Amino acid sequence: MTQNTPYKLTLCPMTYVLEILGDKWSFLVIRDMLFKGCCRYKQFIESDEGVATNILANRLKKLTEHGLVTQCKDPANGRQKLYHLTEKGLDLIPAILQLIKWSGHHDPRSILSEHIMYYLDEKFDEAVDIVRNQYLNQCHIDDHSAA
Template identity: 45%
Template sequence: MSRTKPTRRSACPISYALDFFGDKWTLLVVRDLMFGGKRRYGEFLNSDEAIATNILADRLAKLENAGIIRKSADPQTRARNVYRLTDKGLDLIPVMLELVVWGAKYDPQTGAPMAFIRRYKTDRENVVKEIRDRLAKN
């Protein structure tokens, strides 16, 4: 598990973002934190995509080292950890919502609720604020 900063290929902001999110597992962990209410290691393992334990551990460490999530002791069972999005992670809400909209538009088998998609398209600012406020409380 590499904990070093990735080498920059260029000053391109897309390239920079892909250094963190250039694989599906990283964004799926963020998705589970943001929309799935998952906070504990075992909860991430129960996602439909069946992430392997070594990949999950690596992605959690990568996101923590990047300042996108923070880990703390679980108040219910101090032997376990809980994960939360930081402000930097919460700033990904609009990006993730745009991915949801794009995926729902082009995936005929989408699981995204169409009422939510319609609401987001007409009231982006308030939807982002509601999600951010909900996550900031957790």
């Protein structure tokens, strides 16, 4: 076996990722923020998959402690909090898009359009930028318009 070529990639440590994203709810919280524009507790609760309130609270706390998410009071409504992705959280976009791309290719019930698959297959980096900017825009709007 070719031992010391520069082409041998020995990378196995996934402990950090799995510690943070090793369960589906953490992933879904981030997905809801990125693609559904969720930034309030209630919005996550109302999201399709139906998280339990205690689980949601736990995951938001965990993601915040790990620096993927920030919390702040809604300046327009003091009884609401706003949750946003940090740079560290946004840096997960490539990984998440690769997972979505994989779904697009292998999920027999995938509903991803050809247009989207084209972007993921041929213009991946661009897709990452689009999702990122989309998110940043969205936040900007949500923050200044009360729910």
